[in-house]
Amino acid sequence: MPGTSTLYNRIQGRNLERLAALSDGIFAVAMTLLVLDLHIPAAAQVHTERELLFALVPLGPQWVAYGMSFLTLGIFWAGQQTQLNHIREGSRDLTWIHLGFLFTITLLPFSTRLLAEFITYRAALGIYWLNILAPGAMLYWSWTHATHADLIKADTPAEVRGSICRRVLIAQSLYAAGAALCVINTWVSIGAIVLVQLNYAVAPRIWRRKRS
Amino acid sequence: MPGTSTLYNRIQGRNLERLAALSDGIFAVAMTLLVLDLHIPAAAQVHTERELLFALVPLGPQWVAYGMSFLTLGIFWAGQQTQLNHIREGSRDLTWIHLGFLFTITLLPFSTRLLAEFITYRAALGIYWLNILAPGAMLYWSWTHATHADLIKADTPAEVRGSICRRVLIAQSLYAAGAALCVINTWVSIGAIVLVQLNYAVAPRIWRRKRS
């Protein structure tokens, strides 16, 4: 029945749109909530312009954790979007895999707060790393599922099909290596993770420019 | 007048889109706000890596309540979406029924906080259960209203028309049975409710796999 199949495609398509809308909402709130944890100095401690500037210095770890989390959220937002752009139709399963993905995203403000408060503790860094691993694993699952359940758009080039999972695996290996550097120091670890993130956000620009 | 009717259909259609957008926004904020109540350990109490990990253990009830509420929100989001996908056009009444539904959704962070703080109290569990019952009742009302007011898409299979209300009734009976188990213990009750929720989120996947 072509009529029925058209109906279902339409409904599924709309499902994907609402899933995208929910995702955009969750990412928007998570990105903005992070800033609620950036405390301002207490007025009682500040009496001069100099004191105000100096009172901002101890907030450094908060800023580092905040900036890193914004990068993390940006990367996963872009990653999920790339997948959804290549998916022809949604399904109940796919919806719940993505709700699981979004669950791990909503946890990030918690891990960020924990890391900001205990930035020299390996336990805090380990929990933060788990919060990078988990959404990555969900996106990997999402694409594997979409491939097996034949939900991918017919016009998706074979190159894209293969590269998405590979990309997740490489990125997650680099994050894991970065996190492992905390045997030296959590700051080294954070530096390594941020470098990997900046590589994914900025480097393609440099590479592409070289090519062209 | 075909012209006027087209105009109204377009306006109504747009109404449904904005209702969906408002709903996605409210669900996104509610899902993300939950995490604001996940407190991190006080820095003064933590001096070693071990102490940090141990300080996270008492947060257990918060996590249980948080995870359960995310499931609740996911189930009602998916449930509302299924209905809206089959509704041809909105109406003032339907809008207000759904605003009532969204009102019960915005209360969930409150019930969650109450349950997290008083997780062994039957009163807290009872209030939480009412907050599962209320959105279910609103969705039931929404579908009944849409049926009577003839707002459902013509191509919605009779099978779907009947199943939506039945599904709400069965799910709510199971939740009520789960909540009733608090005569034994609130933890038993919570376990039962989460199992019912996981059944709705995950089980269809298993069943479908068996069939195919």
Next chain:
Amino acid sequence: MPGTSTLYNRIQGRNLERLAALSDGIFAVAMTLLVLDLHIPAAAQVHTERELLFALVPLGPQWVAYGMSFLTLGIFWAGQQTQLNHIREGSRDLTWIHLGFLFTITLLPFSTRLLAEFITYRAALGIYWLNILAPGAMLYWSWTHATHADLIKADTPAEVRGSICRRVLIAQSLYAAGAALCVINTWVSIGAIVLVQLNYAVAPRIWRRKRS
């Protein structure tokens, strides 16, 4: 140049969509933020199931203020939507009038908090009433502007054109009368305002049923 005019229409149309999206986002956040101010009882004060239930009673004023504000937000959301549905294209002016409208909406969580804390004070009720008056005035301005600047869809019935401003004036007169009742008591005033709101949300259903 028909090409240019088409371009501009498209851009303006997209403006209206983004204005609607921003509005839905702001209403969604405001509706959900209200609940952050619903405090739960302190654990130290509660030792039995009875005590937990009794500890919820003094939260009454918070709930009244919260429920009333959800109604207020729902009414203004629906009111703005009705206008936007009849507007053909946006303009810079209209955008800023609606940003002004949204500004008054973001103030509502503040007035609600103030009223919840000082529910027997006429000053708190007066400020709350100003926060119902202000968005009403902005919506009135928006429609008047859209009429004068010829931004309304050609197929909008004359009946609708006239009724939108009249509706705002009547509703605001009723709210003002309700607020004036605070010379007796703020509770009388709140009761009257909520009745007017319920009238706008629920009553049309009853009237329509009688007609049909």
Next chain:
Amino acid sequence: MPGTSTLYNRIQGRNLERLAALSDGIFAVAMTLLVLDLHIPAAAQVHTERELLFALVPLGPQWVAYGMSFLTLGIFWAGQQTQLNHIREGSRDLTWIHLGFLFTITLLPFSTRLLAEFITYRAALGIYWLNILAPGAMLYWSWTHATHADLIKADTPAEVRGSICRRVLIAQSLYAAGAALCVINTWVSIGAIVLVQLNYAVAPRIWRRKRS
């Protein structure tokens, strides 16, 4: 291959839509979060209607900072929208430039809080000004990039192409001049910045009226 190019255009177009949705979400949350910092007077300090009104007076600086930030957010929201309306297709680079822009937007509630608390400190005003400069710089970068990478819609009039960057430069010069006035006093500075903002929000209305 026209087929492939069509595919990519579609995907890119959808990218722009999701970027717009994420932006609307972030602006909506930022605009609404500001109000969380508007504290209400402590109940213990208030015993009469007069005392309640007087207790609101010291909140003045908070309101000034809040109102100014809402204007700032409105201006940048409208500015980003104008750009996106003229961009034909997105790109990875453009996405990350806009994520950078959104990052500076999420910082605004922090700068606002800082300014509200330390409104007579030049350091607080200087940080706030940096938070107006940064999103302006990102929007300038975005348009320059879109021009060089040929992402702008073919039907964008040459007049619009040139005016966007010029507009950013003029506005930012005026903001910088306003911020420089803090050598006199931070209040003079704030007044000047708000006047510039109101000029961008309101003045075009007056000018256009004169013309027509």
